[in-house]
Amino acid sequence: MSSNKRQANPGTPRIGLALGGGGARGWAHIGVLRKLEQCGIHPDIICGTSIGALVGAAYASDQLDTLENWIRQLKWREVVSLLDFSFSGGVIAGEKLFEFLGKHLRDCDIDDLSRPYAAVATQLGNGQEIWLRSGSIMKATRASVALPGIFTPVTYRGGWLVDGGLVNPVPVSVCRALGADIVIAVALTTPRTALRYEPLPQDEPDKPEPKGFIDRVRQLFAETGNGDIDSPSLVDVVIDSIDIMQQRIMRSRMAGDPPEILIRPQTSAIGFLEFYRGNEAIDAGIAAAAKAQNELQQAFASSLCEPPD
Numbered sequence: 001m002s003s004n005k006r007q008a009n010p011g012t013p014r015i016g017l018a019l020g021g022g023g024a025r026g027w028a029h030i031g032v033l034r035k036l037e038q039c040g041i042h043p044d045i046i047c048g049t050s051i052g053a054l055v056g057a058a059y060a061s062d063q064l065d066t067l068e069n070w071i072r073q074l075k076w077r078e079v080v081s082l083l084d085f086s087f088s089g090g091v092i093a094g095e096k097l098f099e100f101l102g103k104h105l106r107d108c109d110i111d112d113l114s115r116p117y118a119a120v121a122t123q124l125g126n127g128q129e130i131w132l133r134s135g136s137i138m139k140a141t142r143a144s145v146a147l148p149g150i151f152t153p154v155t156y157r158g159g160w161l162v163d164g165g166l167v168n169p170v171p172v173s174v175c176r177a178l179g180a181d182i183v184i185a186v187a188l189t190t191p192r193t194a195l196r197y198e199p200l201p202q203d204e205p206d207k208p209e210p211k212g213f214i215d216r217v218r219q220l221f222a223e224t225g226n227g228d229i230d231s232p233s234l235v236d237v238v239i240d241s242i243d244i245m246q247q248r249i250m251r252s253r254m255a256g257d258p259p260e261i262l263i264r265p266q267t268s269a270i271g272f273l274e275f276y277r278g279n280e281a282i283d284a285g286i287a288a289a290a291k292a293q294n295e296l297q298q299a300f301a302s303s304l305c306e307p308p309d
Contacts, residue, residue, distance in 0.1 A: 013300070016180025017043035018259065019052025020170035021163065021246065022188030023147075023239070023272030024281065026051025028265035030068050031285020032186050033059055039289075039296060043184065045116045047174040049164040052186070053119035053144035057137045060117040063105050070104055071278035079275045098142050107138040116178045119144040120164030120171045124153060129167040131174055149238040150272075169246040172259045182299055185259035186285075187250060189268040190243045239272045260299045263288050 017036075019029045029052055036043070048056030058067040110117055111134050119132040119140040132140035143154040143161040153160040168174065175183045232240070254262070265288040270277050 013181035014045060014179050015041065015043045016045040016047065016172075016175025016178065016183040017056070018170050018172045018175050018183055018185040019046075019048040019056045020185070020187045020250070021050030021052055021145075021165035022190070022243075022267070023051060024275040024277060025188040025265070025267035025270045025272070026055060027071055027275070027278045027281035028188060028267050028285035028288070029055040029186055030064065030071070030278075031282040031287070032263055032265065032289045033064060033285075034068075034282075035286050035289030036184070036296075039293065041184075041296065041300070043115070045175050045178045045180045047118045047120065047171040047178065048144065049120040049169055049171050050145045050147065052170075053164070054141045056117065057119070057141050058105060060113050060115060061106065061108050061137060062114075066104055068282070071275075072282070074276050074278055076274075076276040079273070098138065102138060105138070107136055110134050110137050110140065113137075118171070118174050118178065120168050120174060121146070121154075121156070121161040122164055122166040123156070124160040124162055127167065129164070130156070130161060131177075147239070147242060149242075150235065163242075165242070165246045165249075167249070168253065169250040170254070170259075172254065173257050176257065182261070183259040184261040184263065184296075185254070186263045186265070186288075189264055189266055190247060235273075243272075261292060261295050263292050 017033075019026070029048075033055070046056040046060045048054070055064075055067070058064045110132070117133070117137070119137075121130045121132060121140075121143040122128070123130050130143075132143060139154070143156060144164045145151060146153050146161060147163045148166070151163075153162045155161075164171070170185050170187050172183050172185050263285075265281070265284040267281055267284050270281055
């Protein structure tokens, strides 16, 4: 571990933050972090899976303001422009998205961060859980978000890495392994699938943004091939199937190694690719962290937070 890693004050618990996966719902992590900061809680260890790895990377490298400002202004047309569709290894190559992120977020070496950081990925072939703790933080993030069938996998030491949510959706265990005494975990609620399969109303001139982003992408790129927006597309089936699997894995792992604090932003109405709904997701994160203030006070045995309303 690099010598410039900041150390917790003697006698104070080391706080670990485990940020879970969930696509666009993961912007809620920003809201949670903002509320924790308001409460005077500054995690010493940051671990993330998938979108949690991305938000955690921005926080660990002191670039959360930059990421939040971009997200709050993001529109659906810009999201569509960043989806470089592929026919090799995944529906989306991800190159345009991470090239864009690279223009807004400074890449850096994980060893140079002021606090321990780890992004979780899964190795194809043997299913090994990989903790990315050195090298480029953007490359680590790219590997962690590679949802199978959606984003193309990433090469790593002669193998291929995909989304860490396949093995560790909310990396509480990684925080503990890196020395956390108290772990705050953020798990995202899954979408209500049936809502996304309902037909969209006709667009109104004064409402240019779609109400169902995946439905609009399906129409634009003819994912289903039959024009029937009532039935799930290939993307819908892949995402929802992985969501089901990850929820079961998360419950199983947390049963054996529960965090001291579990925060669950209510993001069920936000679809996996609806990244333009950042304001809504961030607000959900703030609300969920505020709801957990009593638990935070008890866990830290202090009055760091103002009494909840």
